[in-house]
Amino acid sequence: DAGVTQSPTHLIKTRGQHVTLRCSPISGHKSVSWYQQVLGQGPQFIFQYYEKEERGRGNFPDRFSARQFPNYSSELNVNALLLGDSALYLCASSLGTGGFQTQYFGPGTRLLVL
Amino acid sequence: QKEVEQDPGPLSVPEGAIVSLNCTYSNSAFQYFMWYRQYSRKGPELLMYTYSSGNKEDGRFTAQVDKSSKYISLFIRDSQPSDSATYLCAMSDGRGSTLGRLYFGRGTQLTVWP
Numbered sequence: 001d002a003g004v005t006q007s008p009t010h011l012i013k014t015r016g017q018h019v020t021l022r023c024s025p026i027s028g029h030k031s032v033s034w035y036q037q038v039l040g041q042g043p044q045f046i047f048q049y050y051e052k053e054e055r056g057r058g059n060f061p062d063r064f065s066a067r068q069f070p071n072y073s074s075e076l077n078v079n080a081l082l083l084g085d086s087a088l089y090l091c092a093s094s095l096g097t098g099g100f101q102t103q104y105f106g107p108g109t110r111l112l113v114l
Numbered sequence: 115q116k117e118v119e120q121d122p123g124p125l126s127v128p129e130g131a132i133v134s135l136n137c138t139y140s141n142s143a144f145q146y147f148m149w150y151r152q153y154s155r156k157g158p159e160l161l162m163y164t165y166s167s168g169n170k171e172d173g174r175f176t177a178q179v180d181k182s183s184k185y186i187s188l189f190i191r192d193s194q195p196s197d198s199a200t201y202l203c204a205m206s207d208g209r210g211s212t213l214g215r216l217y218f219g220r221g222t223q224l225t226v227w228p
Contacts, residue, residue, distance in 0.1 A: 004157075031214060033214050033215075033216075035216075035218075040122070040220065041220050041221075042118070042120070042202050042204075042218030042219050042220045042221055043158070043202070043216070043218050044218070045215045045216060045217075048214035048215065050214070055214055056214050056215050058215065090157055090158070092216075094214065096214075100145075100146050100206060100208035101214075102148065102160060102163050103160075103214070103216060104160060105150070105157040105158045105159070105160075106157050107156055107157045108156070108157045110155070
């Protein structure tokens with residue numbers, strides 16, 4: 001079975017630009033979460049979506065936004081990029097129902113902002 | 115004070131050693147405890163998942179949770195060079211609006227040398 005997939009794998013942008021990252025969850029999973037992992041740190045929660053609705057939001061500025069599509073795939077958008085946005089962006093999927101669900105991570109998109 | 119504290123290491127052990135990895139936390143509402151393994155430049159891979167206090171064993175891996183001390187551990191027996199990775203603890207309160215949010219430690223970098 002295919003796991004969580006993310007695209008692109010790597011991305012280089014300059015300050016002020018906009019970026020869109022994409023994620024496809026495990027088949028049958030309806031919830032997608034996004035995390036930011038800065039080098040040497042653990043992942044930090046950005047968003048969670050379930051059935052196209054935002055279920056949770058972490059402590060990130062409004063420059064970060066996301067959405068989920070009818071096929072449960074998701075996009076993370078970041079506007080007005082800053083140098084500090086350079087990180088590994090991880091997508092995780094879970095079943096999304098029945099209380100707490102374990103999350104399975106994709107390989108991530110490595111973003112470098114110059 | 116961060117909600118989850120984890121010694122970043124690095125930790126270097128010979129093949130066959132018993133490895134002990136630990137995290138402490140401050141939020142008494144955490145009920146779900148996970149260990150993820152992350153190889154260099156990859157996404158985190160779920161190793162163990164424990165609910166509430168107690169022990170859980172899976173092959174060479176044992177997870178322990180002591181909620182009274184707000185302390186969790188992962189033990190690796192007969193460590194192998196292939197265990198060389200960063201180990202991340204993660205936890206959740208599994209409630210309401212924070213249902214899908216995982217709180218991570220910064221990870222412990224482990225090297226097992228032959």
